[in-house]
Amino acid sequence: DTEKQQYIQQIKQLLKDKDAVLVAHYYTDPEIQALAEETGGFVGDSLEMARFGNQHPATTLIICGVRFMGESAKILTPEKHVLMPTLDAECSLDLGCPIDAFSEFCDAHPDHTVVVYANTSAAVKARADWVVTSSIALEIVEHLDSEDKKIIWGPDRHLGSYIQKKTGAEMLLWQGECIVHDEFSAKALRDMKHLYPDAAILVHPESPASVVALADAVGSTSQLIKAAKELPNQKLIVATDKGIFFKMQQMVPEKELVEAPTAGAGATCRSCAHCPWMAMNGLKAIYTALNDGGEQHEIFVDESLREKSLIPLNRMLDFAA
Ligand code: 13P
Numbered sequence: 001d002t003e004k005q006q007y008i009q010q011i012k013q014l015l016k017d018k019d020a021v022l023v024a025h026y027y028t029d030p031e032i033q034a035l036a037e038e039t040g041g042f043v044g045d046s047l048e049m050a051r052f053g054n055q056h057p058a059t060t061l062i063i064c065g066v067r068f069m070g071e072s073a074k075i076l077t078p079e080k081h082v083l084m085p086t087l088d089a090e091c092s093l094d095l096g097c098p099i100d101a102f103s104e105f106c107d108a109h110p111d112h113t114v115v116v117y118a119n120t121s122a123a124v125k126a127r128a129d130w131v132v133t134s135s136i137a138l139e140i141v142e143h144l145d146s147e148d149k150k151i152i153w154g155p156d157r158h159l160g161s162y163i164q165k166k167t168g169a170e171m172l173l174w175q176g177e178c179i180v181h182d183e184f185s186a187k188a189l190r191d192m193k194h195l196y197p198d199a200a201i202l203v204h205p206e207s208p209a210s211v212v213a214l215a216d217a218v219g220s221t222s223q224l225i226k227a228a229k230e231l232p233n234q235k236l237i238v239a240t241d242k243g244i245f246f247k248m249q250q251m252v253p254e255k256e257l258v259e260a261p262t263a264g265a266g267a268t269c270r271s272c273a274h275c276p277w278m279a280m281n282g283l284k285a286i287y288t289a290l291n292d293g294g295e296q297h298e299i300f301v302d303e304s305l306r307e308k309s310l311i312p313l314n315r316m317l318d319f320a321a
C-alpha cells in the first residue's frame, strides 16, 4: 500500500544520509527482509548477523530482530551506532535466564566451562567462557568435549539436550525454552507425516527432542534453508518460525513448504509459530529509528560488561572463521 511505499522510500534515503545498513533476521516480516537485501544490507541467522555487522563499514547498524542481536552488535562494534526498531523486542530464552540466578548456578559448579547461547543478555554472556549460536554449537561442544571439559549450558534446554545427545558431552542444562519452538507437537507432526509420507521434515533444534527425533534435517535457520535446497523432496514440513518461509520459498520456488503443527493448532496456540517479539519490527519503527535515532532506539552496553562479554563472543567468531 502507499503508506508502506512511502516508508520504504524514506528509509532508503535515510540509510544513505546516515551511513546506515539494515541487518535482519529471517523471522522478521518479508518486507523488512526484502528491504535489507535491496539496500545492500543483510538477512541471515544469528551468527551471520553478528559477523556481517562486525565486518560492514557503515557507521550505523539497524538490527532488525530481538534485543540480544542488537546487544551482540554493540559488544562487537562499540564505535558504531546500533539502532533497533524497538528495544522492547525480547526473547523468552533471555528473559528466562536472569544473571543473578544463572551466576549462582555457575558458582555452584566452578569446575565447569560455561557455554551460553547467543540468546542471552550481555551480563550472562559476560559470565560465560563461550557464546554459541545454533549453527556452531555442536562443533564447539564437540571441541570442548574432546578436551574433556564438563559443561554448563544455558539457557535453551532443548538445544542443550540435542547437543548432549549428539556429542555425549557432560552437560548441566539451564531449563529455558523458546516459546515459539517449544510449541511444536510430535504427535501432530507424525499425523501430518502420514498425510504427506514423501515430505521431508526440517526442524530447528530449539524444538523439543520428540520433534527433533522426527527430523530429516536439524539446524539453524540458515542451515535449514540450505537443507531445503539440498534434500530431494518436493514437499517440506518446516518446524521453525514461519518468518523463514519468505527466504526459503525464494530458494526453492519449485517446492511446497508446509508449516509444522503447533501443540495448540487452531484456536489456542500461543505463538502460533511466529515470535511475537520478532513481529514488533516494522517499517514505521525502522523509519522512526533512523529519523529520530536517540534514546528510544539506540542500544548501549555497559563498558565493563561489554569488555567481558566480547571475550566469549570473539571466541565463537574466531572458532567459526
Ligand atoms: P538462528 O537464526 O541462529 O538459527 O537462531 C534462531 C533464533 O531463535 C533467533 O531468534
Ligand code: SF4
Pocket (backbone or CB within 6 Å): 027, 066, 090, 091, 092, 093, 119, 178, 179, 180, 181, 206, 241, 275, 276, 277, 278
Ligand atoms: Fe527468542 Fe524464540 Fe523469539 Fe528466537 S523465536 S527470539 S529464540 S523467543
